[in-house]
Amino acid sequence: MALIAAAPAARAELELTLNFPVAVGGPITAIIDEYAKTYSEQTEGVTILPVYTGSYQDTITRTVTAFKGGNPPDMAVLLAVDTFTLYDEDMIVAISDLAQSDEEKAWLASFYPAFLENGSIDGQLWGVPFQRSTPVLYWNKEAFAAAGLDPEVPPATWEEQVEFGKQLTLKDSAGNVTQYGVQIPTSGFPYWLFQGLTTQNDVILMNQDGNEVNFDDPKVVEALEYLVALSKEHGVMAPDIIEWGTTPQDFFQGRTAMMWTTTGNLTNVRNNAPFEFGVAMLPAHVRRGAPTGGGNLFILHSDPEREQASLDFIRWLTTPENQADWSIKTGYVATSPAAWETPAMQEYASEFPPATVARDQLEFAVAELSTHENQRVTKVFNDGLQAAITGAAEPAAALATAQEEAMRILAPYR
Amino acid sequence: MPEVVLDGLTRRFGETTALAGIDLVIADGAFAVLLGPSGCGKSTTLRLIAGLDTATSGRIRIDGTDVTDRPPAKRGLSMVFQNYALFPHLSVAENILFGLKVRRVPSAERRRRLERAADILGLGQLLARKPAQLSGGQQQRVALARAIVAESRLCLMDEPLSNLDAKLRAEMRHEIRELQRRLDMTMIYVTHDQAEALSMADQVVLMRDGRIEQDAAPAELYERPATAFAASFVGTPPMNLLPLEASAGGLVVAGTTGPVLAETDGAQQPDLLLGIRPEALQPQDGPGLPVTVTDLDYQGADTVLVCDLGGHTLLARVPGHAAAAPGSKLQLACTAADLAFFSAADGRRVALSAADTTNQPRILGGVTSWTRSHCSPPRPSWRSSPPPPRPGPSSS
Amino acid sequence: MDRRLLTTLYAWLLVLPAMVLLVAFTHYPTVATFWASFFSTARGRRPANFLGLDHYRRMITDDPVFLQVVWNNFLYALVTIPLSIGIALLMALWVNERLAGRGFLRMAYFTPTVLPMVAAANIWLFFYTPGFGLLNQIIALFGGPEVNFLGSPETALWSVMAVSVWKEAGFFMIFYLAALQSIPPSLKEAAKLEGASDFHFVRRIVLPLLMPTTLFVLVNAVIGAFRVVDHIVAMTGGGPSNASSLLLFYIYETGFKFWDTSYAAALTVVLLAVLITVSVLQVTVLDKRIHYR
Numbered sequence A: 001m002a003l004i005a006a007a008p009a010a011r012a013e014l015e016l017t018l019n020f021p022v023a024v025g026g027p028i029t030a031i032i033d034e035y036a037k038t039y040s041e042q043t044e045g046v047t048i049l050p051v052y053t054g055s056y057q058d059t060i061t062r063t064v065t066a067f068k069g070g071n072p073p074d075m076a077v078l079l080a081v082d083t084f085t086l087y088d089e090d091m092i093v094a095i096s097d098l099a100q101s102d103e104e105k106a107w108l109a110s111f112y113p114a115f116l117e118n119g120s121i122d123g124q125l126w127g128v129p130f131q132r133s134t135p136v137l138y139w140n141k142e143a144f145a146a147a148g149l150d151p152e153v154p155p156a157t158w159e160e161q162v163e164f165g166k167q168l169t170l171k172d173s174a175g176n177v178t179q180y181g182v183q184i185p186t187s188g189f190p191y192w193l194f195q196g197l198t199t200q201n202d203v204i205l206m207n208q209d210g211n212e213v214n215f216d217d218p219k220v221v222e223a224l225e226y227l228v229a230l231s232k233e234h235g236v237m238a239p240d241i242i243e244w245g246t247t248p249q250d251f252f253q254g255r256t257a258m259m260w261t262t263t264g265n266l267t268n269v270r271n272n273a274p275f276e277f278g279v280a281m282l283p284a285h286v287r288r289g290a291p292t293g294g295g296n297l298f299i300l301h302s303d304p305e306r307e308q309a310s311l312d313f314i315r316w317l318t319t320p321e322n323q324a325d326w327s328i329k330t331g332y333v334a335t336s337p338a339a340w341e342t343p344a345m346q347e348y349a350s351e352f353p354p355a356t357v358a359r360d361q362l363e364f365a366v367a368e369l370s371t372h373e374n375q376r377v378t379k380v381f382n383d384g385l386q387a388a389i390t391g392a393a394e395p396a397a398a399l400a401t402a403q404e405e406a407m408r409i410l411a412p413y414r
Numbered sequence B: 001m002p003e004v005v006l007d008g009l010t011r012r013f014g015e016t017t018a019l020a021g022i023d024l025v026i027a028d029g030a031f032a033v034l035l036g037p038s039g040c041g042k043s044t045t046l047r048l049i050a051g052l053d054t055a056t057s058g059r060i061r062i063d064g065t066d067v068t069d070r071p072p073a074k075r076g077l078s079m080v081f082q083n084y085a086l087f088p089h090l091s092v093a094e095n096i097l098f099g100l101k102v103r104r105v106p107s108a109e110r111r112r113r114l115e116r117a118a119d120i121l122g123l124g125q126l127l128a129r130k131p132a133q134l135s136g137g138q139q140q141r142v143a144l145a146r147a148i149v150a151e152s153r154l155c156l157m158d159e160p161l162s163n164l165d166a167k168l169r170a171e172m173r174h175e176i177r178e179l180q181r182r183l184d185m186t187m188i189y190v191t192h193d194q195a196e197a198l199s200m201a202d203q204v205v206l207m208r209d210g211r212i213e214q215d216a217a218p219a220e221l222y223e224r225p226a227t228a229f230a231a232s233f234v235g236t237p238p239m240n241l242l243p244l245e246a247s248a249g250g251l252v253v254a255g256t257t258g259p260v261l262a263e264t265d266g267a268q269q270p271d272l273l274l275g276i277r278p279e280a281l282q283p284q285d286g287p288g289l290p291v292t293v294t295d296l297d298y299q300g301a302d303t304v305l306v307c308d309l310g311g312h313t314l315l316a317r318v319p320g321h322a323a324a325a326p327g328s329k330l331q332l333a334c335t336a337a338d339l340a341f342f343s344a345a346d347g348r349r350v351a352l353s354a355a356d357t358t359n360q361p362r363i364l365g366g367v368t369s370w371t372r373s374h375c376s377p378p379r380p381s382w383r384s385s386p387p388p389p390r391p392g393p394s395s396s
Numbered sequence C: 001m002d003r004r005l006l007t008t009l010y011a012w013l014l015v016l017p018a019m020v021l022l023v024a025f026t027h028y029p030t031v032a033t034f035w036a037s038f039f040s041t042a043r044g045r046r047p048a049n050f051l052g053l054d055h056y057r058r059m060i061t062d063d064p065v066f067l068q069v070v071w072n073n074f075l076y077a078l079v080t081i082p083l084s085i086g087i088a089l090l091m092a093l094w095v096n097e098r099l100a101g102r103g104f105l106r107m108a109y110f111t112p113t114v115l116p117m118v119a120a121a122n123i124w125l126f127f128y129t130p131g132f133g134l135l136n137q138i139i140a141l142f143g144g145p146e147v148n149f150l151g152s153p154e155t156a157l158w159s160v161m162a163v164s165v166w167k168e169a170g171f172f173m174i175f176y177l178a179a180l181q182s183i184p185p186s187l188k189e190a191a192k193l194e195g196a197s198d199f200h201f202v203r204r205i206v207l208p209l210l211m212p213t214t215l216f217v218l219v220n221a222v223i224g225a226f227r228v229v230d231h232i233v234a235m236t237g238g239g240p241s242n243a244s245s246l247l248l249f250y251i252y253e254t255g256f257k258f259w260d261t262s263y264a265a266a267l268t269v270v271l272l273a274v275l276i277t278v279s280v281l282q283v284t285v286l287d288k289r290i291h292y293r
Helices: A027-042 A056-068 A080-088 A102-109 A113-119 A141-146 A158-168 A191-200 A218-232 A247-252 A263-272 A304-317 A320-330 A337-341 A343-351 A355-362 A374-389 A395-413 B042-050 B092-102 B107-121 B136-149 B166-182 B194-200 B218-223 B228-233 C003-036 C054-061 C064-096 C102-114 C117-128 C134-141 C153-181 C185-193 C198-226 C230-235 C247-257 C261-287
Strands: A014-020 A046-052 A075-079 A128-133 A135-140 A177-183 A256-262 A277-280 A293-299 B004-013 B016-026 B031-035 B057-062 B077-080 B154-158 B186-191 B203-208 B211-216 B240-246 B251-253 B272-276 B282-284 B289-298 B302-309 B312-319 B329-333 B340-343 B349-352 B382-384
Touching: A014 A027, A014 A056, A014 A304, A027 A046, A027 A304, A027 A320, A046 A304, A056 A075, A056 A080, A075 A080, A075 A304, A080 A113, A080 A293, A080 A374, A102 A304, A113 A128, A135 A141, A135 A191, A135 A263, A135 A355, A141 A158, A158 A177, A158 A218, A158 A256, A177 A247, A191 A218, A191 A256, A191 A374, A218 A374, A218 A395, A247 A256, A247 A263, A256 A263, A263 A355, A293 A304, A320 A337, A320 A343, A337 A343, A343 A355, A374 A395, A374 C247, B004 B042, B016 B042, B016 B057, B016 B211, B031 B042, B031 B194, B042 B057, B042 B077, B042 B154, B042 B186, B042 B203, B077 B136, B077 C185, B092 B107, B092 B136, B092 C185, B107 B136, B136 B154, B136 B166, B166 B186, B166 B194, B186 B194, B194 B218, B203 B218, B203 B228, B211 B218, B211 B228, B228 B240, B228 B272, B228 B340, B240 B312, B251 B272, B282 B312, B289 B312, B302 B329, C003 C261, C054 C064, C054 C261, C064 C102, C064 C153, C064 C198, C064 C247, C102 C153, C117 C134, C117 C153, C117 C230, C153 C198, C153 C230, C185 C198, C198 C261, C230 C247, C247 C261
Parallel strands: A014 A046, A014 A075, A177 A256, B031 B186, B031 B203, B077 B154, B154 B186
Antiparallel strands: A075 A293, A128 A293, A135 A256, A135 A277, B004 B016, B004 B057, B203 B211, B240 B251, B240 B272, B272 B340, B282 B329, B289 B302, B289 B329, B302 B312, B340 B349
């Protein structure tokens, strides 16, 4: 591993805490512990203390609470979309302010631009991409073959997705569906996968300043109508809200022949699917497209010495070699092209080609929906989407309501 | 007329036999007391009569009708529970009228009966109160009132006075007895208190281990206990029971050399117990039972002397304040008629034939002259008295 | 020193630890919450400013989610409370009888209560899952159509209610069972002797005697119904489109997801007001009709 950190001599021992969004005892903790140990040993005067804080939601709750209580961690991995929230609370340091040396500036420029979009406010960069993902399409090759489709060819367009889906949807003698064509989960945070559809329909959901949204754009309405039609009109997807968590299970059990879900599920599917499966970019419409997702590394306000030491650790953590190691071990997308050039990553990609699908899709990826008052705005959007999906409201009406409500929430920021 | 007849009534709980075939007749209008120590089966008997429990075998007839299979409410009886079983959330009036309402007695009739019962038991001022606002004696009266408004002629009571203090208990005994006479009810009353039984009952049914030990009028039970158990259960203090042994002159209290209490004819004797009521023994200047006083129990009207006779404890009740001091030696005398003999083996009473009654006072080893005419030396020929009515468990 | 003064001082010293805890963890937070509800939420880059009753006005006029969660919560209370209390009473009467396997039944009824809510929610999550979930498999056995219990707005709230009834009933049963066992058996015998049927006995004697327990259970159930949050988080996240969201869950979202702490404070004040009103009503109105032993 590369040694970047050059610790000044005779510095008092610095203990830097890192809030990390994973439940204690998971396999990820061992990996992070290992990184922290390695770095602490090779860097004089610095000890990294990872704190495992549960889900992303738990982690931001704990981090904000600790900050308000005057005892924040030095670093935290939090959702990239929460950047506005952290910025509004004035909790975080602009990475681009800290990274002043040429070397550091070069490091910042090394990431995929799609991953930097969510971290940028006021022309400054506030978060370093680390635990990142993007949604992809998984398909069951055996089900494709059984339906008379070419098992090696996933749907490339919206129309093909419907067409294939119809062939893949099977019913029993009573008329109840035993296998659906496709499953796009809509529980919890439906906006994320839906943003795949809007991007493919060539529409952006919010402005760069995060104080305006575009929910009632006709192209957004069109995308939602397509999603609703999958179950209501074409019958290729289960009706009502589809649970995010049980979707992989549905896929393994043959209840759906295709699913949209995060690349983070790659290892899970690889270990548990009892059939040959394929991984593809999401189907295209006007253009190809997908949102990014996942977490960034943030540095919280403390004193210049600690902030600089934190930056040094983050730079070390995101060296191409370490990114490759992290990506191979976890399935998250390595966040810089250089990481994909490392021998380890090259070997992994040739051994397991689906891993490269996410990387290739990054070219078409856009920033995840993120605004000021982010969770509140996305909730309004989620509520609108769910209302349309469950048939409680027409897509256009639901989105108009969401747009009005979101703009009201964002009014103070304009 | 509510005559109650039990015929071979048996109740078993798994392996345990609570009632081992009871045969009993309680006459119409009688005040019958089921008496016995705890676990003797008296409450079980009462519950079986009430229908709160089901007999394993045997029949129950009330007033000539077999009610064994009838539910409690259809047996024409009322009951007073040991803890009164008053409904705590209902007023006294509501408690008394509960059953009448259930039976849909018209309200005018209900009012009449309530007034009568309240009048009889002096509850007029308390009708609006809740049970918790009443004293124990008042609660007892409410329970009685609830039993009598039903106007059933058979009333069952399960240790109704056990929660009252001594003074109140004495009053209530009297009151219940009077109530029973006045309303001409047949009463079956359970108690473990022999004094209560003696003072209230027409008929005492003494029970032990699920069987009837003796079924008799109070006076007979007291004066002629059929068994050593009956003798030891009844009386305050109960009858002295002392083992006898043969000596040269006849039977003497075990461990003593005399006096001879009964002659023997030399034949093989069963082991016997001597029974003497404490009040039958009186100190005497002349020869008698030579005892050593070990303790005194002063009770006001009389004193119980706790004495030692041949290593056995002998109680004597003497009038007034006894002069004897602990450690002093006394002679205690009694009349021959006061002596009872029981088989040590089965506890049954043994009749001594005292046909030949001379006036010689030697048998009692010098029981004094004032007792001479009664304290005759029997020339006994041993035989068992006829067995008391004790139906076997399989008689049903 | 004056003896009475000493006694008074001593008494105050005795209650001091409890007082300190109460003030620090109950009274002060309550007052602080009330106070905070009149201000806008302070952000790092914008300070709080005084809003007066603006938050409360916003609930009524500008917050359809609030109105929906209040309605959901009342429906939730109205359905789950009588149902869980009724079932608890029936179960208690049932397992209070002398019957074979009584101990096992009691344990079986009580088990849901022992489970943490999140664990219970996970079990039910499996029951409700479309397709391979237990309930849908049973429905499929009878040829019925697939039901997406948690995923459709018509069934989500009811499904969440069912879990809550399932869990609460066993808990309330224990209180009823304890109360039933303190009723002397002779009362039943006395009633039987008077010719009262079992039904009459339960209605006229048992129910009135259980009223103190019922009040206790009712207060608990109402408070419980308004502070349910765990199984909403675990099962539906309040969705779809707030169909299964309840007041406390909305407060949680507002406070810890939206970080709008002062609006959350205002919502908390409303919740507190509801709870206090209901409790006072229960205790004052029902108390008069209850017999305490």
